[in-house]
Amino acid sequence: MNAPAAPLKAKDFASDQEVRWCPGCGDYAILKGVQKTLADIGTPPENVVFISGIGCSSRFPYYMSTYGFHTIHGRAPAFATGVKLANPELDVWLVTGDGDGLSIGGNHLLHALRRNVNMQIMLFNNEIYGLTKGQYSPTSKIGTRSPSTPMGSLDRPLSPVLFALGANASFVARAVDTQQKHMPGVLQRAHAHQGASFVEIYTNCIVYNDGAFSSFAEKGTAAEGELLLEHGEPMIFGKDSDKGIRMKPGALELEVVQLGVDGIGEDDLLLHDETNRVLAGLLGAMQNPDFPVAVGVLYCEAAEAYESAVYQQVDAARAANGNADFNALLRSGSTWTVGD
Amino acid sequence: MNAPAAPLKAKDFASDQEVRWCPGCGDYAILKGVQKTLADIGTPPENVVFISGIGCSSRFPYYMSTYGFHTIHGRAPAFATGVKLANPELDVWLVTGDGDGLSIGGNHLLHALRRNVNMQIMLFNNEIYGLTKGQYSPTSKIGTRSPSTPMGSLDRPLSPVLFALGANASFVARAVDTQQKHMPGVLQRAHAHQGASFVEIYTNCIVYNDGAFSSFAEKGTAAEGELLLEHGEPMIFGKDSDKGIRMKPGALELEVVQLGVDGIGEDDLLLHDETNRVLAGLLGAMQNPDFPVAVGVLYCEAAEAYESAVYQQVDAARAANGNADFNALLRSGSTWTVGD
């Protein structure tokens, strides 16, 4: 008889490989958060597969005690899709970076999202290419000086969550490396969702882009710099919970308001509605310093996972055609006999 | 002395090559519309470059009397970016299809849009792969039966305009093959815009997807099926101009209203505001039969073109470093002399 398995702990998901990120890299915290999430979820490690592209962030699978595939630059969503098509039962987690996922890999990310392949996609956004030593990335702010842009970068950055919404993603969320309490909840939601769950995770590259998110991702700045989203709850933030977000009257825009000033109360604030894609777009576009940065689940829409639809067709074909018989297949259509 | 040049005519932009689309293909109408637009604009043909990928639509450059480059599948935005980097003075038009631009080429389109390279990008959307004989495309509706999806396609389609908005595009518009009067105006706006102007053009593939847009793109259906956008104008449509679009009270959603019913008048309708990205998203998402399909300029935001910023840096470097002197370059840094 099976003894009841001991509940899994975060360290059950740590592999024996030495973690080789730079000391102080934000990716360490994400690793911890993910290991905790998996323990909380309780999936047996053998059913979990981590798939990544190339980049500092994409070293992630080596540090997990699960199955893992460190593939090639930008293509992880394609590999992950293949894994799910081969075996929809596997619990697939994808790790990518802002370069891996949005520069070379933008197209695969786009298509994994729109197809709604059931997996968790974590995009570690440090707004820089870490592994190749600090070139700017598609999420770097205009004017970023880097080895390839000594006079400052010129391209308009992408917002990963707005990109995902434009890609028709069914689940879009945000988390922050330093917020260990918050992250596992978001990741659990991502895991629970049927389909491609996109989670942008801000992470600090201490070597090439230190402090990129300091205006909201640090202990001292989080309360004022960040808006924690909860479905159905009013959008309140600030150290003293004294600020809120509402629709600017008469306009299709958000605005920050001070609670208690000009007679504004909680009732005037927007309630978060995860199911409204337009609201998600408005929230995703909020940036410091004018707005708090929205974290949590921005958007979540019930939808069918791609691979389950695929297997419904396989099952239907089986039901319609009976068991696969090769001899019958080869003899289908016109045949003729040549006598002895 | 130069004689004043005769004004250009549409046929001045037609090449001597026989047009080889299927008889009845929507692309013929677009060709006409583009030739007319160029004549109206009056750019000399030698300054115009048409660049395309691969697909029926991508044969387009051969039929123009301008410079043209029929490149490889999906990569036209990259080639076009190179052309603009080499010579920002050229007037670059890009032709792509829903497969070329959104399947294999999604990433390049994404980056050309976010970088805001100054060109006109026309995506001929017939919701099918024409050239390879009828497979479904990323814009095909779920359930599309095609040679590669005999039981119906399963992937959620992309909306080209929503994709472009998510890509941080600065100009997003829509036109329809059959609407020859409307198209040149949209294309002229695209041309006037500094940066990457994205225009989705619905086109009928008579062979593999005939009638895909019949609910709004035909003479009899356009009035009811379509909303013609004009900046600052109220959103009215219908054969009798008796319907309109407004924000659903108390929600972040659009709704169709009947003018004159329940006391609804023009003042209750939304005025189109090209500069509001969120509104553009709402409009871009409208679909038949519940909503009219929005055509015209959905979004337009003033922004700097990528290549002009690039050349500002080149000029600044020149100004700071004086004329390029190779002998000085080779002798920069530490040198030493070995005597005779």
Add this chain to the structure above:
Amino acid sequence: MVTSTATQLEPIGAPRDEVESVVVRFAGDSGDGMQLTGSQFTLATALAGNDLATFPDFPAEIRAPIGTTFGVSAFQINFGARKIATAGDAPDVLVAMNPAALKVNLGDVKTGGTVIVDSGTFTARNLKKAGFDADPLADDSLDGFQVLQIDISKLTTEAVKEHGVSNKEALRSKNMWTLGLIYWLYDRDRDPTVNWLRAKFGKLPNIAEANVAALNAGHIFGETAELPVGMRGFTVRQAEISPGLYRAVTGAEALAWGLAAGAKLADLRMVLASYPITPASNLLHILAGMKQFDIVTFQAEDEIAAVGAAIGASFAGSLGVTSSSGPGVALKGEAIGLAISTELPLIIVNSQRAGPSTGLPTKTEQSDLFQSVYGRNADAPLVVLASSSPSNCFDIGIEAVRLATKYMTPVILLSDGYMSNASEPWLIPDFDSIAPFPVQFAETDQAGEDGFMPFTRDATTLARPWAKPGTPGLEHRIGGIEKQDGSGNISYDADNHQRMTDLRAAKINGIAKDIPELSVEQGNENGKLAVVGWGSTYGPISRAVGNMRDDGYDVSHVHLHHIWPMPQNTGELLAGFDQVLVPEMNNGQLVKVLRAEYLTPAQALNKVNGQPFKISEIEDAIKGCLDGQSGEAK
């Protein structure tokens, strides 16, 4: 109605002449139904007991304006009382349904051959569309051919009148009228076609009967009309064909079935991930219709995603397959390197087409051998196989699965546009008689003290174990960075990289021991000249060597199905010949590999015009090698 460039007429119902083999080409507008006509004729011919080979030739444009030369569609069949190796060099009979079809195809017809034209289509307008300055039926353009001008359009319209179909529908039966005439010409049985028409148009009985009437009318025309001199019915004796149940099969079909069969024999689910491209899309289309065989097909966003998904599927324990043509395979190179580095099974099918770049997508070529053997960064060995004929695709499909799974390696399988679309009769194998080779996945108890070691190796095959995610205890991580021999952990160790490079090469080279030795297909084991082929040149080489041997030339035919690694005895076998000639539909690729590997002074015979070799071209080259040489045998 029937006129002829020859003046004398033969009496009606003249006795039939016996011929050994015939090449017929049906050509018409894309809308004229030439492919259907061809496949019905093929079936009737197979039922008549002839051996045969066919080749359809589609226009490059989807639907070119009616009547233009670039809208011409053709179907060629070669059939006979002897073994038929190719679809034939030059047609004995050309059927041209309109001026454009005549314009495009006349140049290929054998001197003195027969040209049947639908004179009803030779209007001024159509002549102009086809680019004729003058009516070729009216001037001397057709001198030297047996010409049969028949107003098929009119005769068909009359023949179907009673079935109440529209004029447009009536004209659609023109192809059946023509088929009826050709059936008469070669004494074929109409019944299967009649049955097929009635089944096909089950819900439109008047259309069905109109077509049947047209077929019969064409046949009767042959029996009764006054035909020109020499133009009488023929018989073609049955060929000596192994007894058994046959079907016609195209390369694309046989390949789909072979791969599916291989997966079944390996006891694996197949995941085909592909992106459409001419002429490779057929494989995707066929497999998309075979879901009941535990086949999942996936139209990816591009070729890189396709190969990535296929590798992902293999990682997860299925058979990952991806398919494309040259330009698409070029995009897969980086990912194939990952499959090589991670040592996962993977099959990459390349239906080659004419290049470089977009090239001539609908024309054939076999110019991706270099890309297959050498076309990746770094030292990245894998297996390359090439099928030699439509039906051989079935066997090569199975062989690809066998090697990929047994050796944990990517396999490139080379087909080509010609082979994919061409069809030939196939003695249907008994699936149950094919020996299965089920994959043994690693099991939980294979994990040692330090966990599972994914890069240990089987002593014989050097293959690493294949561990399926989901299996407890075998959790492991792989990737494209160099791996420690054994543990598979990342290793930057210099000597380990050397060892792994050597192991990867040794594993692939070792496969040479597991494939059949190279033998001669025809001729002696040594001698004056070996003609070495690969891929779809099999047919023309085989026939050319046969003909030349009949003429007394000392020439042998050698064919490679395993391009990399090559059979162990390849160098030795070739060393037994004074000369080695390598005909290829490229600018010389296998010839370079043979020279590099064995220092064989092999000579190239190259053809890159988008068309298969003609038998005569190879015969001429053989003569070029051997004539003027001294010695008893030529």
Add this chain to the structure above:
Amino acid sequence: MVTSTATQLEPIGAPRDEVESVVVRFAGDSGDGMQLTGSQFTLATALAGNDLATFPDFPAEIRAPIGTTFGVSAFQINFGARKIATAGDAPDVLVAMNPAALKVNLGDVKTGGTVIVDSGTFTARNLKKAGFDADPLADDSLDGFQVLQIDISKLTTEAVKEHGVSNKEALRSKNMWTLGLIYWLYDRDRDPTVNWLRAKFGKLPNIAEANVAALNAGHIFGETAELPVGMRGFTVRQAEISPGLYRAVTGAEALAWGLAAGAKLADLRMVLASYPITPASNLLHILAGMKQFDIVTFQAEDEIAAVGAAIGASFAGSLGVTSSSGPGVALKGEAIGLAISTELPLIIVNSQRAGPSTGLPTKTEQSDLFQSVYGRNADAPLVVLASSSPSNCFDIGIEAVRLATKYMTPVILLSDGYMSNASEPWLIPDFDSIAPFPVQFAETDQAGEDGFMPFTRDATTLARPWAKPGTPGLEHRIGGIEKQDGSGNISYDADNHQRMTDLRAAKINGIAKDIPELSVEQGNENGKLAVVGWGSTYGPISRAVGNMRDDGYDVSHVHLHHIWPMPQNTGELLAGFDQVLVPEMNNGQLVKVLRAEYLTPAQALNKVNGQPFKISEIEDAIKGCLDGQSGEAK
């Protein structure tokens, strides 16, 4: 403070020994400043008149935890009174700034060589981090070496005390202390380094002075301390070097300047479109800083976009250049085919690294020759060049531009990770003495009656005209579909495809007439053995052949800069040797091309461990070929 495994001590200030050449390797943690130390020593050595070559070896990790083996950074220099061909096989002197540096590098040190360690870092914690079970300074690990244990940490801290820097800052000057000691050891002038320090830390004078103090302290230590037996100062005579102005140059710098110079000589704007990848990114970084030379750099979204943008730039009349490493170049194959088909100039720089797949990104290899010559779909010939040393990258860069623009063709330029990062002294050329080769664009009056014909050809070069968009009258359309010879219009014509394939091949083959004939670098024009190299194996082969010739062996050195097409006389030259040996840092690639082209029975000498060849490895192989052979000369 100074202890030694040898027991006897020499008197202070002993006279200097003269040595002909020395190899020193500085190794420490990534944070220890070893690269700076190395480059200062290089400059001092160059100023002292020695010939030299250097090689920096960076860790694969960005910033590994301090003290670990995978965070070790090293810099090796070989300098001498004779011509220096490589950075040296085995160090005579190893400076190890911590236990990890010792662990990683000790195995390479010459038997009896000198090992200088900072004993202050040999703490229990650091030993553990480095993976030592026991203290190697305390057991017999260092037997057989001259060991100098110095508590450099402590001595440095003391030396800089007076400059009021923090302890952390003080320890940062350890490298200067060490440099001072080595300066004493080889009698180098400290002044340039002092000046450099003061310039570098201009705004932080106390840091500058602390470093100067450390440098001086290390030097004084050498002069005054009691050093072990045999450990006294050395002198290295000046080498015979052509007179002139010199600088040190890395391959990446020389390549950037060579390409820029080429563009200038061709009178073109350069557009470099690239996507970062190790070890190719440097070229992008350097050119990004050269905008004033009319160079536009573009970091594309991926490698395909990069090559696409480069081709677009060439279409628009600029020089399109793209750069990457093996896996990235693999992605460019399809687009390169388009450049071949449209016959546009394009330069593809490949800084090769160890593979397959991601492989060992920071380790060197020259295994992309196959990919360069053969790695595309269809028959797709282009030009392949390979530079032979850091400074040679300048010349090859210019040559690439010359051939690309003169012949309207893509050119692949092969460098490698070793060459990009290694540096050597370079006799700076006078730019004005290099003959320009300005591009002649097509002009309006070249358009004929039927408009401009973009696929007519120059009778000599077979190049087509290059017409710049913006030029009235030359409007034309090109693409990847086969083009009509002359007009460039789409053509599906069979014979035209054959003609165009032949023309493309002939154009590239014809370039063989426009490049220097192959000559021997050292040795006779024929004889017993030719050692044929390409790329960065130049150095070790050159030295090995030199040494073996000194020992009386009949061996010659032949080097290919033009890999495809090869010089016209290649086959003939090689035929003059009994044996041909081809050392390559791959599993045998050039050797296969030589065998395929010329049936030369060339033998491979392969090394794939991520490291350049050692001279001794090549010497051994030469002996293997020639010893045991009869005849007068060995």
